Amino acid sequence: MEEVKQQTQSTSQSDEHDRSYAILRIKRKRNEEPLDGLVVDPESVPSRKKSRGALNFFKFAATVERATFDDEQQKRDLEARLATLARKSNICASVSAPAVVEKSITSQSPSVSRPQADDPGRIYTIVKRESPSTQLPATQRRVTAPPKVWSTKELEALRQSQSGLKLYDAILSSSSLTSTVSDMDPEMANFLPMLQDYLRLDGPSMATSSASTSSFPSSANGTAPGDDNDYVYDVFYQRPTTFQELYEPSLSIMNIGTLTGVPEELMLYDSDSDSEVADTDDEDSNAEDWYKNDYPEDEFDESDSSATGAPKDIVIFWDYENTPVPAKVPKYNISMFIGRMLQTVRDRFGDTGELLVYSGLDNIGSRKAEYMKAALSHNHHGKFITCSHHRQREVVDNAIIGEMLSRPDPTTIILISSDGGVMKKEA
Known part of the structure; x- marks a missing residue:
């Protein structure tokens, strides 16, 4: 070996x-x-x-x-x-x-x-x-042929x-x-x-002086000749x-x-099917660096997991306020970010689910519509859960778990927390 x-x-x-x-x-x-x-x-x-x-x-x-x-x-x-x-x-x-x-x-x-x-x-x-x-070019050529000119x-x-x-x-x-x-x-x-x-x-x-000081972006094809300096x-x-x-x-x-x-x-692709199996193994062992898990092992409640396949309802709770990623993602990258995040969760836990974004009241602002639109574009329902701005982590987790337990159907909860970790719990 x-x-x-x-x-x-x-x-x-x-x-x-x-x-x-x-x-x-x-x-x-x-x-x-x-x-x-x-x-x-x-x-x-x-x-x-x-x-x-x-x-x-x-x-x-x-x-x-x-x-x-x-x-x-x-x-x-x-x-x-x-x-x-x-x-x-x-x-x-x-x-x-x-x-x-x-x-x-x-x-x-x-x-x-x-x-x-x-x-x-x-x-x-x-x-x-x-x-x-x-x-x-070949060393031998026809005498009548013109010489090759290389651009x-x-x-x-x-x-x-x-x-x-x-x-x-x-x-x-x-x-x-x-x-x-x-x-x-x-x-x-x-x-x-x-x-x-x-x-x-x-x-x-x-006119030239005014154009040079204009705040409009330069053309896609470059600039006029003579101003390369x-x-x-x-x-x-x-x-x-x-x-x-x-x-x-x-x-x-x-x-x-x-x-x-x-x-x-x-482009970055998986090399073959074997690499995909290896990636899946890494995901199951929480070794994938995208969602590096800092939670203790005993917090994962896997005893009630069903071996019959994906759970009936997957709910993704995203701590939008404290997660460092969205605050720095440009507007045109929001859909890209949410798409990759949801794809990673689907690869690990299943292909169905509902995105519930947890957020402090002070941080919803005008970007709520952007994130909801991006979430819906990826075929996921969107919903916001709000509470006071400064809550301890345990209170936040309890509030989210209470929301999950209020649902009548068996549910798997996935917490995307402030440190980017992912924690799975079974109802």
Whole structure:
């Protein structure tokens, strides 16, 4: 058994050494704040292929100038650092305990204003690049044939295929730009065309100056020629993580965008049916790091569990007030968060249930409708249980259990508590 384990470890290490790593690159204005990371939209992943515990995440690594990609030595140094970070992150992801998030290579400028964490316009799409042939031309050719001219994209693709590191570009999606324009004040929208006409009549220099200081986002395709000095590139590396780790209160990851249009080779899938069995075993033993359980073992009342299958009614009680995750999830990620949370619970406890969100009165606010809409979109009924803002944990648990016991049908209660743990009780 020990020999098989050693062979498996050596095989995984060789696979990590041989695998290719991906770099994500985003062009932005120099005076804008970079993203802390991008989460791949799980809605683009087929449900039968979704990885159970991992969250596909690209973490911010550094901000570099355009010259970095033009200079071969600087580019190789950057690729080596990012490959090292990606390799370490994959090793950490294979351990059940939450990994420690690495610090960024470069510190963020304190003079740049930070955008709101719940800005709904931070949706980026990976640009589909051409796939030129990476085969060198044959040494013998017909005399009458013209010589092969290699473009910059073809040479870059050839170098990437040889180095084992792939570079992807992401741009702000058109839906984000449309959303930003639609959020503009109606009076300002009516006044803007007249202002632009006035600037054009007054002179091109004034119009250019006004456009450069505008607060509207840059276009998805980049900028006009000649102003590259005002732009920099943020680079990200792929780092599988979990919801609990990503939105940990002690971490400074606040500005997170959504990534769409991700190619197949960057998706995180379970390798085969055997891995799914292993994942299920981890879930049954509470070893899955997404819902790391800090409750004592004797608090789990499993003696009355039925062996006939899923219980008749599953009720999910979510301590919305104290759970650190929702407070930092941007608005456009609420459905993503709830979907992944409910999918994890369904994988562990069954496919039916009702979502009951427990919340303090002070923290319901305007976001109640958002969470209820997101819950209903995942085919779950929604309901809020409210009580005073500051209640001890035992009182809260007793109130929730009392709600569960008031139901006439046999019920399984699942508590998603303030520390992200999951506790199962039988009625």
